[in-house]
Amino acid sequence: MKHLLLGASALALTVGLTGPVSAQEGEFTLNILHLNDFHSRFGPITSSDSNCDAETDAAGECFGGIARVKTAIEDKRAELEGENVVLLDAGDWFQGSLFYTQYRSEIVSEFSNGLGIDLMAVGNHEFDDGPEELAALLDAIEYPLISGNTNVENEPLLEGRLPGTHVMEIGGEQVGFISALAEDTDETSSPGDNVEFEDVIDSLTAQAEALTAEGINKIIALTHVGFAQDQEIASNVPGVDVVVGGHSHTLLSNTDEGAAGGYPTMINGVDGNEVPVVTAYSYGKYLGDLTVTFDAEGNVTSAEGDPILIDASVEPYEEYVTRLAELEEPLQELMAEVIGTTTAPIEGSREVCRVEECSMGNLVADAILDAASGSGATIAIQNGGGLRASIDEGEITMGEVLTVLPFSNTLATVEISGADVIDALENGVSDIENGAGRFPQVAGLQYSYTLANPVGERISDVMVDEGGEWAPIDEDATYTIVTNNYMRGGGDGYGTFAEGDNPYDFGPPLEQVLADYIAAQGGEYTPYTDGRITIIE
Numbered sequence: 001m002k003h004l005l006l007g008a009s010a011l012a013l014t015v016g017l018t019g020p021v022s023a024q025e026g027e028f029t030l031n032i033l034h035l036n037d038f039h040s041r042f043g044p045i046t047s048s049d050s051n052c053d054a055e056t057d058a059a060g061e062c063f064g065g066i067a068r069v070k071t072a073i074e075d076k077r078a079e080l081e082g083e084n085v086v087l088l089d090a091g092d093w094f095q096g097s098l099f100y101t102q103y104r105s106e107i108v109s110e111f112s113n114g115l116g117i118d119l120m121a122v123g124n125h126e127f128d129d130g131p132e133e134l135a136a137l138l139d140a141i142e143y144p145l146i147s148g149n150t151n152v153e154n155e156p157l158l159e160g161r162l163p164g165t166h167v168m169e170i171g172g173e174q175v176g177f178i179s180a181l182a183e184d185t186d187e188t189s190s191p192g193d194n195v196e197f198e199d200v201i202d203s204l205t206a207q208a209e210a211l212t213a214e215g216i217n218k219i220i221a222l223t224h225v226g227f228a229q230d231q232e233i234a235s236n237v238p239g240v241d242v243v244v245g246g247h248s249h250t251l252l253s254n255t256d257e258g259a260a261g262g263y264p265t266m267i268n269g270v271d272g273n274e275v276p277v278v279t280a281y282s283y284g285k286y287l288g289d290l291t292v293t294f295d296a297e298g299n300v301t302s303a304e305g306d307p308i309l310i311d312a313s314v315e316p317y318e319e320y321v322t323r324l325a326e327l328e329e330p331l332q333e334l335m336a337e338v339i340g341t342t343t344a345p346i347e348g349s350r351e352v353c354r355v356e357e358c359s360m361g362n363l364v365a366d367a368i369l370d371a372a373s374g375s376g377a378t379i380a381i382q383n384g385g386g387l388r389a390s391i392d393e394g395e396i397t398m399g400e401v402l403t404v405l406p407f408s409n410t411l412a413t414v415e416i417s418g419a420d421v422i423d424a425l426e427n428g429v430s431d432i433e434n435g436a437g438r439f440p441q442v443a444g445l446q447y448s449y450t451l452a453n454p455v456g457e458r459i460s461d462v463m464v465d466e467g468g469e470w471a472p473i474d475e476d477a478t479y480t481i482v483t484n485n486y487m488r489g490g491g492d493g494y495g496t497f498a499e500g501d502n503p504y505d506f507g508p509p510l511e512q513v514l515a516d517y518i519a520a521q522g523g524e525y526t527p528y529t530d531g532r533i534t535i536i537e
Contacts, residue, residue, distance in 0.1 A: 026296030028173050028218070031080050033073060033289060034088040036224075036246025037123070037282035039096030039388070040406075042066045042111065042324055045283055048349065048390040051097075051403050060312035064284035066111050067316030067324065072287045072308055073115055074317070084171040087116060090246030090279070091123025091181070091224035094133070096388055098331050098402045105133050107327065109140035111320070119166055121179045121222045122147035123246060127189040128407065131157040146222070148179040149203035155194035165207045167216060173294075176216040178207035178240070180233075182225045182247055187493045188385070188437060190486075200225055201236055208239035217298025220244060227252075227260060227279055228434045234267035234275035241300050242276050242292055243267075248435050249282035249350055254306050263306050264290060276303035285310060335399025340518035346391040346527040348404055353384035354439045355432055356535060359527035360387050360404065361441025367517035368411055368510065369443040372482035375504075377413050379444040379464065380482045381424060383492050385437015386510075396518060396525070401511045410507040412488035414500035418464075419475040421445075425459045427493045438492035441533075446470060448534040461534070484510055 044052040044065035052062035077085060093108045094100060100107065112120070122145060126134050135157040138145060146166050152158035166177045180200045185191055200223075208219055221233055221240050226248035234243050242264075253259035264276030280288035286307035293302045328335075347353070348360030361384060369380035389403045416424070428440030429449045440447075446463040463470040464479070473479075483497060485505040490498030497503075518525050 027293060027301075028171065029084060029291060029293045030170065030175065030218075031083055031085045031289075031291050032088060032220075032242070032244060032278075033076055033085065033287060034090065034244050034278065034280055035069070035284070035287065036090035036280055037092040037249050038089075038284050039092055039125070039282065040094065040100035040108065041097055041283040042099045042107065043097070043328075044068065045285065046392060048345065048392065049283055049285075050348075050389045050391055051400055057312075062312060064310050065316065066284065067318075067320035068310045068314040069284045069287065070115060070317035070320050071314050072310050075314075076287065076289065076308070086118045086168065086170060086175075088220075088222055088244050089117050089120040090222060090244055091121045092125045092246060093123070094125040095128050096125075096283075096403070096406050098335055098399055098406070099327065101402065101406060101408065102331055103327065104129065105137040105140065109137055113140075113142045114320070117143045118168065119143060119177055119222060120145050121224050121246070122150060122162065122181050123224045124182050124185040124189045127185060127191040127195070130190050131155050131192055131195065134158065135161070146177065146179040147181045148207045149183070149198040149200055150181050150185075151196040151198060152194075154196075155192065158195070164203075165211060167211070173218065174216050176211035176219045178204050178211065178219060178221050180204050180221070180223045180225055182229075184493065187491055200229060201233065204233060204237045204240070208237055212239050218294050223247075226250075226434050227277070230277050230279065231265070231267050234269060234277050236270055238270050240269065240275060241273075241294070241298065242290075242303070243278070244288070244290075245277065245279045248279070250279050251281040251286070252277075252279055252307070264303050266303070273299060276300065278305075280307045331399075335397060335402070337398040338395050339398055339401065339515045340396045340521070340523040340525055342391060342393055342396055343524065343526045345393050346525075348387045348390040350384070350435060350437075353387050353441060354435050354437060357529050357531070357533035358384070358387075358441065359529055360390065362443070362529060362532070363517075363525070363527065364405070364510070364514060365441050365443035367514045368482050368484070370517055370520075371411055371508075371513045372413055372480075375413055375482075375506075376480045377444075377482035379421065379479050380442060381428070381445070381487070382441045382483065383428070383437050383487055384439035384441055385492065386484060386486070387441070398511070398515060401514055405511045405514060407484075407486065409484035409486050409510050410505055411482065411510065411513055412485040412503070412505040413480055413482050414488050414497050414503045415478050415480050416496055416500040417475065418473040418477050418479060420496040420500065421473060421479055421481070422459055422462055422475065424494055424496045425449075425462065426456055427496070429458045430455045430493070436492075438494070443532070446532045446534075448536050450536040460536070
């Protein structure tokens with residue numbers, strides 16, 4: 001396989017994939033298979049994206065899992081044998097299951113190498129364990145990893161290791177790839193002080209110009225910025241022909257009524273062309289499948305496809321099933337430990353918990369407030385993005401809790417003014433349109449927000465619990481907030497927490513806090529919402 005690697009401002013020729021030239025002279029067709037936001041969901045998932053047990057999987061009610069993903073890819077490659085095919089990944093393999101907690105980048109590199117990925121963009125969660133774990137991934141993977149607006153030149157572990165762009169020779173044609181990562185990665189992850197994130201549009205424009213100057217007229221943006229910004233890229237970056245994205249876990253489909261748009265979603269480009277934008281949900285539930293045809297000048301003349309649902313009809317790849325079972329053995333005892341039961345499903349989906357009050361948000365916020373009440377905490381704020389799954393009705397296992405709270409975050413407190421509490425809430429509702437994880441799930445607190453208002457002016461009616469009675473928050477008073485250590489340090493834009501007084505990251509880990517809280521309820525929990533967050537239309 002030949003590749004052409006480009007930094008943000010330089011080209012370095014290697015070679016690329018081979019395949020047939022299209023039947024019509026000058027015409028070139030490329031089949032793009034793509035994944036995004038796998039989040040270490042190596043085992044199958046339920047319809048609500050929680051862990052799927054063996055019994056439910058055997059009943060044919062589960063989706064995804066690395067063994068099925070492998071089969072889906074191989075089946076599609078066999079179907080397209082003799083055609084031009086590329087497998088792209090838009091990032092976020094790290095974080096999201098006990099497999100990652102136990103094995104980190106080692107399990108990611110093993111299975112992602114096995115899929116035969118041709119190119120991957122860095123996701124924000126690839127920085128969750130600092131530059132060290134991303135460097136370990138780079139040491140082990142067999143495919144290129146790119147991130148065009150991520151400046152790592154001052155980080156010794158990554159310096160010179162993340163090219164900005166990439167070119168493959170496919171079917172006798174050069175296809176260029178440009179890349180970008182969400183600019184707020186320093187808030188949503190842990191890249192350290194030596195990594196900087198540059199403006200997405202400006203960076204991608206410079207990358208596309210560099211490729212165009214080299215005579216490359218087929219350019220694909222492989223991004224991890226979210227569907228909303230992917231559409232901005234399509235309409236504002238000259239030279240971009242296709243956008244393949246991730247980060248927002250968006251489903252695009254021509255058949256699913258719940259999809260955010262058609263697959264592909266066509267956007268009017270800056271050059272007057274139509275730019276197809278695609279993304280394929282998350283967690284290995286779908287395999288993106290897009291066929292794009294270019295004319296001799298590199299213009300897209302057609303783009304069609306639909307994501308492939310990886311359901312029980314897809315036979316798991318047997319070698320992966322066996323290997324996963326080996327890796328799972330040390331985890332079984334911990335994952336299978338029953339910590340309680342729930343009388344109904346606990347809603348933890350990102351579609352709900354990043355927009356409004358959800359029962360998982362209430363459970364976690366209540367649990368951390370209960371755990372820190374002895375330290376004087378009266379308000380809990382938990383980021384919706386820290387809740388990674390729902391829990392189905394019935395027994396609750398430690399494995400499910402670890403799937404909901406996979407980040408190894410610990411309990412943390414900080415003292416801030418009432419005015420700063422309001423400022424923190426404003427931050428939390430400042431990027432709802434993009435499904436940002438900063439949305440505040442709360443306890444000991446009530447608030448309203450108006451999405452139609454400008455950012456910074458959305459929060460109203462903030463009330464605090466004073467001895468069992470609700471009272472308006474006192475902007476001049478000091479409140480002890482309990483949250484997680486990530487947010488306490490300023491993560492997800494909560495700078496008011498990082499600047500607060502008497503910060504204390506004292507633990508224990510949130511998963512243990514949650515397990516202890518459920519046990520303290522007698523082991524049986526009934527999920528609920530009570531109107532602590534109100535949306536004003």
